[in-house]
Amino acid sequence: MSTDTTTEPAQVPAGPGDQSRRSGLPSWAVQGLVSLSAILLALLVGAVLIIIGDDQVKAALGYFGAAPMDTFSAAFSAVGNAYKALAVGALGGVTPITESLTAATPLICGGLAVSLAFRTGLFNIGAQGQLIVGAILAAWVGFAWHLPPGIHLIAAILAGLVGGAIWGGVVGLLKARTGAHEVIVTIMLNYVAIYLLQWLLTTTTFKRPGREDPISPIVDANAQYPQFGSTRLHVGFFLALAAAAFVWWLLNRSTIGFELRAVGANADASRTAGMSVGRAYFIAMLVAGALAGLAGSQQVLGTDLPLTDGVAASVGFDSITVALLGRGTPLGTVLAGLLFGALNAGGLQMQLQTQTPLTLTTVLQAVIVLFVAAPALVRSVFRFLPKERGVGAVLAKGWNG
């Protein structure tokens, strides 16, 4: 699984100006370098925030004139301790690693949902809504149906896929038929999904008997993703990897993917070559929705087990940042999902051990994506980086897909 040479976006014939800082490096290497630099820069920004928020640094600053080195050593140890706790919490042992992978699972699937749409020229902001609807259907099949082992899980997962696909497919259909902008439609459908979930949890069909708070019955054991030993890691993680492999095959080795990529890179030329641009949008959103629905099933059948109004947390929105960092490629999305999963899991430990709030990891994620989306900014710091012309350039450019 590697990034091929065809991941570049639509581009007018390169004028001489575009060649100014191109290097001999393949585009995936350039993208990797930019991403790594962005992560490094984000950690630096995070360090500054840790120092500013640290009580001991503040105390040492009070007598800065008398013993300036105290301030520096306090700052140094604050940053060191926080990042150490973050790293240990993410990777230090079996439990941390499985926690990281568990957190990464829905992020990978959600990220794929956004990436696939990106490659078709669509900005899918609606992973959150698609994920929620997928989770609703998966949960309902999970607790309301009673089927034999194996079959029940498959049925529940399929229900999740269908739910997401419907929520995504509607967007594709509207875009294809009426030209409605997918960004607007997906944002609005996110709201619809969120309130649909809240309402459903007040109905007798979904509400757990005997409970007043919005929570559904626990899904049947037969409908739960099998977990590994006493960890929370479940089979859904491997399903996510399989989904990534599938998306890679779909994009690079299937006739449908050829059409999706062509439409994403140059819709006019695709139309002139006899492709149906609307059909491509519909297919892309249908599959993207199903992928987000898969993430929804992982949340509810793998980790949460009952359906609550917090089932999606912010996974759907984080998926957008995962896809951005992953540059719209399946491999990149998997790597970005793993990184964000590790940050989430490690962030909890960091908060417990060093009083550095969990929100720092959110800031780190945001700053990473900010730097990735503004490659020029990263390049102004790391001047050796060659100019890239990849999907990243498109992602940085904008929302008018």
Add this chain to the structure above:
Amino acid sequence: MHLELSGLTKSFGSLVANDQIDLVISPGEIHCLLGENGAGKSTLMNMLYGLLQPDSGEIVIDGEKVAITSPSDAIKHRIGMVHQHFMLVPVFTVAENIMLGRENTHPGGVLDRKKANALVTELSERYGFEVNPEAMVEDIPVGVQQRVEIIKALTNDARVLILDEPTAVLTPAEIDELIAVMRQLKENGTSIVFITHKLKEVKAIADKITVIRRGKVVGQAEPSASEEELAELMVGRAVDLVVDKEPAQPGEPVLRIEGLTVIDERGFTAVDGVDLEVRAGEILAVAGVQGNGQTELAEALLGLTPIAAGRISLDGKDLTGVTTRQRLDAGIGYIPEDRGHDGFVGSFSVAENLVLDLFRREPFGKGLRLRTDEIEKNANERIEEFDIRTQGADLPVSSLSGGNQQKVVLARELSRPVKLLVASQPTRGVDVGSIEFLHTRIVKERDQGTAVLIVSTELDEIAALSDRVAVMYRGKVVGVVPSDTPRDELGLMMAGVPRTEAHEVAIENPTTLGTI
């Protein structure tokens, strides 16, 4: 004003766009810069106009070395430029466009329109421009818009005027008027740098010709040089300007267009009741000035633009209302006018672009599976057959030169059986060497019995390729004439003059280009 460029060099990465270019422009001379697309003409002029900075070399004006770091510097040094794409605000009047950026105001910030109007009237009278200062720019013809651009430069007291491909958008009659304007300016002592790749124009107007090839000055020529000599200098080898072609052997009608009407997005009638017929084994050229409905005609044939009325049939089969894909499958090959926009996916590899409309068919697509090995094999064959110059089939097509990009499009369209080839501006922005190849290939296709419809605004191309010429003006076909119709007559028809009248007028009033 005496302008001297010496040793100007500009590179972009490993590409040397301008290599030690020396150029001397004397006062009151029309200096023609001749070169193929991508030869470095525009880079050179952009440096002179301050849009690009040279890596080395200097610009000397009247014996004094100057640094031009921005267009406003250039204007200060009395250098003006008329870009190929006009920089005018369509919904402003001529005078408003002229005063844009240097508005005179009454006290209280009210615009002094009178002063601007007077300025335009004065300049217009001095040079015989015939421009109404109060006309809205979007309402006046392209040729007049160009004059507005020239007036804009003149209000800055330009002594050196750079005209970048100024004739590309003009009718032959308008070109004649432009030539007259240029002579006027010259008499007033303004020097003109005239950028072009059209040989006839160069011979008609230039005092001095400098030829640029691959970023280097390869020679000076006199206007008396023959077109063949100029072309050879420009391309670097002997070029066959005339396409060898036998008389057509037309067969049965293949394409039949009846009463075709297209209403464009703005509600204007772009194509107005057009009837045309193209027979097997003949090339019908649709001539006309850009924007007279030819583009829409071609797009309507492919189903890319909805039609308001009319009927299109191919080999007797009605194609009206079917999808683009069905039309392609029925045997239409299509070379779109704007290849970067509609012809290929720039970021896709050469190999992928060569199957852009074939990827579903065997052997490239088998069910859902894409056969990348077959796509690569096909690419290697087409690259060989069509002499596509690329470092590899897996490189993005955007890295190729215009001519080679066009060969990719043509190769793709001819790699399936076609009954009708529709080619819009097949050689626009293509180097002379590739033009030769593309023309020969199109004629070869005709000789194999394909019906060919060419849309072109270049009379040279029409003369070289066509067996019959349909002239379009404001969406209507003014007439269908034989390919040996004199240039002036075609030019008049392109301005809407009916054929019989055009014939007489052309004899009485020969134009400069028509008589060369």
